[in-house]
Amino acid sequence: MSRQVLSDELLERIHSRAPGYDRDNAFFAEDLEELQAAGYLRALVPTEFGGLGLSLREVAREQQRLAAAAPATALGINMHLVWTGVAKAMHDRGLDFLDFVLEEAGAGEVFGFAISEAGNDLVLFGSRTTAEPDQDGGYRFTGTKVFTSLSPAWTRLSVFGLDTVSEDAPKLIHAFIRRDEPGFRILDDWDTVGMRATQSNTTVLEGAHAPAERVFRRLPPGPNPDPLVFGIFANFELLLAAVYTGIGARALELGVEAAHRRTSMKNDGKPYSSDPDIRWRIADAAIAQDALAPQIDSIARDIDELVDHGGQWFPRLVGVKVRATETARVVVDAAIRVSGGSSYTASSELGRLYRDVLAGMFHPSDDESAHNTVANAWLGPIA
Structure with a gap:
């Protein structure tokens, strides 16, 4: 059974602060304070270093929940979690050169x-x-x-x-x-x-x-097989995918709520959830969204269990990142189309998700780099 650190009550408080942070262009200071108090910044730190000892698989699930509540908070916390995840991955593989990161994170330092x-x-x-x-x-x-x-x-x-x-x-x-x-x-x-x-x-x-x-x-400069490179790619790409998957999940919820709430004068006051076109749009978004969490779960489990995918590791990692960020944009767009013009207001949560989800295309690996990585893995380098 997956362990959870973030209570529903904590996530609701974090969700309630997100609009203000966005409006004021302010750092999520109160969120960080509460997440630290809950031990979340120590989630990936093994218990022998003063942490909670969660797996990457468990933290990826938590990041999806946190991102659904407040995408920017989840993305910011990601950077700390990446370094504790890299240090854990090295430690799990018998390498101790980042154990000081685990010790200091366990003592409360923020990376x-x-x-x-x-x-x-x-x-x-x-x-x-x-x-x-x-x-x-x-x-x-x-x-x-x-x-x-x-x-x-x-x-x-x-x-x-x-x-x-x-x-x-x-x-x-x-x-x-x-x-x-x-x-x-x-x-x-x-x-x-x-x-x-x-x-x-x-x-x-x-x-x-x-x-x-x-x-x-x-x-040395350039691509190389050093374990650090694998550790950074694995944790960075997977936890990014988790954040954007959480955004998509929340957008889908809001789209469903809007479909039930909105009514159609053309259709005798029936809710939009009865409209065949709206039903198709929600279903299409749900089909795309449903594919992400199981893939993240599977890849995170393989990292936790030291599975060796050899040359296919990097295609898997960049693939899940690109798929998650691109799918999140599609799902948010669908939810906005279902919700109508109210989502165009600055105070709309869907409007904020629409702006937040755009950042996904700028994170490494970008779309072009990812396709090059996958092409090289399947076709070999250009002759």
Whole structure:
């Protein structure tokens, strides 16, 4: 039986705050406080490190529930959950280089994710940020990171950049910096169409220092089979898919409610739920939505159980992410068409979901990259 951390009462409170955060372009501070108090940020941390010991499969289910209540809150929390999930995946596979993440998350630290850079479509396989080695095994990072979720709240931030001067250069350097140390600025520049409560502001690294004990991977640029790459892809793609699946589930609920609530003067006052075209539209959305949760569940179970899919892992992961984000857009669109013009108002929940769901196309892996990954897996590289 799947364990739950998020009570219905907590989710209702979070749901009630979502419109205000969106309207005010404000961080989900109260949500974060309650989620921390419930232990949710320790959900993926094994019990021996002070966590709740949930599986990725269980947390993916919880993220769907949280996203149905407040998509931006779920997406922001995702970034912390990704790092605890990566650390758990490494620990489960006998690798201890991220055990300090589990220890610190178990003690209450909040982890942020600073990977994305403007114009960098290589994502994990290249960086425009400079990683300058010191004399003691540490690095100073200089560059600009965009879409840094949890900007107001993280206490530990993952950064990576390119070392071009060491003897074995070039190397991509992965490390964590601390909020209570200098070398970075957080801009107040998050004014987006949707997912506003994440407050994923730009982070400017100005020689931010990570000592040797915070540098956890040095990898060659380009695709490689390092376990860290798998861990990041697995947790990032799957938990993103969970968030957008939750958005679709909520949109479908709202569409059904609207179909029962709205009546047709052309049809003697009968509810729209009796209209064949409306029934087809809701059914079509439900058929698309129903495929997602079982696929997420299956892939998460395989990650938890250390199943080896070899070269098919990355196609599976990018596939479920793209399918979830694209399906969520289709389902939200269908619900809006069923609900009518009232969803076009700024205060409408469906209108907010319509804006929030657009963010799905910008997360890695994007549609083009995902199709390239799947094509290479099935057809081989271009001759």
